[in-house]
Amino acid sequence: MSSAEVETFRTKVPEWTVADSSSRIERTFRFRNFAEAFAFVQKVAELAESEGHHPDVSFGWGYVTVSLQTKKIKGLHENDFIIAAKLDEITKSG
Template structure:
């Protein structure tokens, strides 16, 4: 199902629909296993690790470009060697399939970022 989510595009959420129930969120989270679903169940988040500030910054810029393309904007906190990304659909104050679509796409971006860093270090 990861491929299926990665092939989807975030759809605008206009509100008025209920957020995913925890069980539904857990089922979708199986596609992005490194993401955590905190106890409140209203968001998913993941901390990414890098070897320096520049790699973290480049990743955050890539996430920003992806967010603009998908029109689904995460909260991002980053610093030397890390970036923490949190996803939530604010219009419904909870989780929507869009959050998991973004998570899978962010994971792919991270994997490609790590691969390009490894290639440069060869």
């Protein structure tokens, strides 16, 4: 994906940042406590399994950072942005 294509897709998920020379997107989600963060990690895992697309995830007290990249191509694909939008939707719906 070119940098211009990445930026076009990123406008649909504006809270995500582009990293590593446009080869990855990342977002840190904030929560009130560890339990809420962990519950979100479980939702991320469920989505990843159902989509067959597995992000890198780190979490701790009150935060979850999700990093998306299509590892097979070592860069970004439209699917990364679709997963990002679905994760954004999960946080909006509770």
